[in-house]
Amino acid sequence: MSVLEVRNLNIQFGGVRALDHVSMEAGEWEIVGIIGPNGAGKTTLFNCITGFYRPNKGKIRYRGKPITRLPVHKRTALGIGRTFQNVGLVKNTTVAENLVTAQHLETNYDPWAGMLGGPATFAEEARLRERADQLLELMDLSDVAEARVADLPYGVLKRVEIATVLATDPDLLLLDEPGSGMGPEEAHALGDTLLELRKEFGITIVMIDHHVPLVTQVSDYVYCLNFGEVLAEGRPDVVRNHPEVVRAYLGEEPVEDPADVASEEYV
Numbered sequence: 001m002s003v004l005e006v007r008n009l010n011i012q013f014g015g016v017r018a019l020d021h022v023s024m025e026a027g028e029w030e031i032v033g034i035i036g037p038n039g040a041g042k043t044t045l046f047n048c049i050t051g052f053y054r055p056n057k058g059k060i061r062y063r064g065k066p067i068t069r070l071p072v073h074k075r076t077a078l079g080i081g082r083t084f085q086n087v088g089l090v091k092n093t094t095v096a097e098n099l100v101t102a103q104h105l106e107t108n109y110d111p112w113a114g115m116l117g118g119p120a121t122f123a124e125e126a127r128l129r130e131r132a133d134q135l136l137e138l139m140d141l142s143d144v145a146e147a148r149v150a151d152l153p154y155g156v157l158k159r160v161e162i163a164t165v166l167a168t169d170p171d172l173l174l175l176d177e178p179g180s181g182m183g184p185e186e187a188h189a190l191g192d193t194l195l196e197l198r199k200e201f202g203i204t205i206v207m208i209d210h211h212v213p214l215v216t217q218v219s220d221y222v223y224c225l226n227f228g229e230v231l232a233e234g235r236p237d238v239v240r241n242h243p244e245v246v247r248a249y250l251g252e253e254p255v256e257d258p259a260d261v262a263s264e265e266y267v
């Protein structure tokens with residue numbers, strides 16, 4: 001059974017057809033890449049999967065259960081975690097505090113015990129902090145645990161955001177441009193981390209990104225959207241050299257050797 005199944009999704013904003021009969025799926029343990037030029041409908045697809053947008057037509061299933069009409073918080077409770085294109089963190093607190101706060105959403109935390117500060121509360125806080133430290137280590141972020149989020153560079157913030165979503169214990173992780181603001185080496189290191197996360201937590205990942213080398217490095221399967229439609233899908237090496245995909249990105253004819261394409265940041 002697929003973890004995520006999207007069938008014939010349509011959504012329209014005024015005259016703009018943002019998604020037009022879009023179907024995709026992601027299986028257990030899979031990393032699925034979503035690429036496509038600006039305005040192709042990638043973030044709109046995430047907004048439909050997470051419940052921020054309600055599609056005009058189509059169905060979304062999570063582990064076989066229809067979720068098309070469920071509100072955002074119920075989808076989160078089912079295990080769908082998401083990062084945002086423009087980083088969704090509390091900027092005036094530290095990195096570690098962001099992770100602890102995210103875990104409070106998952107905990108049966110008694111507000112009275114919290115106010116009175118009994119031993120059970122301290123033990124619980126210590127446990128949440130320990131888990132935060134483990135996640136920060138896994139994401140190579142231990143050295144910024146006490147840094148204020150607002151003081152960190154964008155590339156580091158993207159990693160912090162992933163750690164924060166992991167703190168909510170998701171089963172399906174949707175990453176919106178995790179490689180944005182990163183150079184090729186930083187993006188490659190992020191790719192290694194994502195593969196590590198999949199191994200460590202056994203999660204399914206769907207990732208939007210413009211860094212085609214990053215998408216190629218980690219994805220088992222790739223969808224390319226263009227003007228709200230699936231232009232191509234398949235293994236990453238096949239999609240990145242698909243004539244229509246190369247044309248959509250560069251307006252050029254495809255190159256002979258896919259390795260030539262892999263060296264570019266964009267297809």
Ligand SMILES: Nc1ncnc2c1ncn2[C@@H]1O[C@H](COP(=O)(O)OP(=O)(O)OP(=O)(O)O)[C@@H](O)[C@H]1O
Pocket residue numbers: 013016017018036037038039040041042043044045085
């Ligand atoms: N809330 C909205 N209201 C009106 N139009 C919208 C809305 N959300 C998305 N759109 C339109 O839908 C189309 C797809 O946008 P979307 O943000 O999904 O593209 P994208 O592939 O994520 O682009 P980018 O790579 O630039 O982030 C665009 O034409 C956009 O202007």
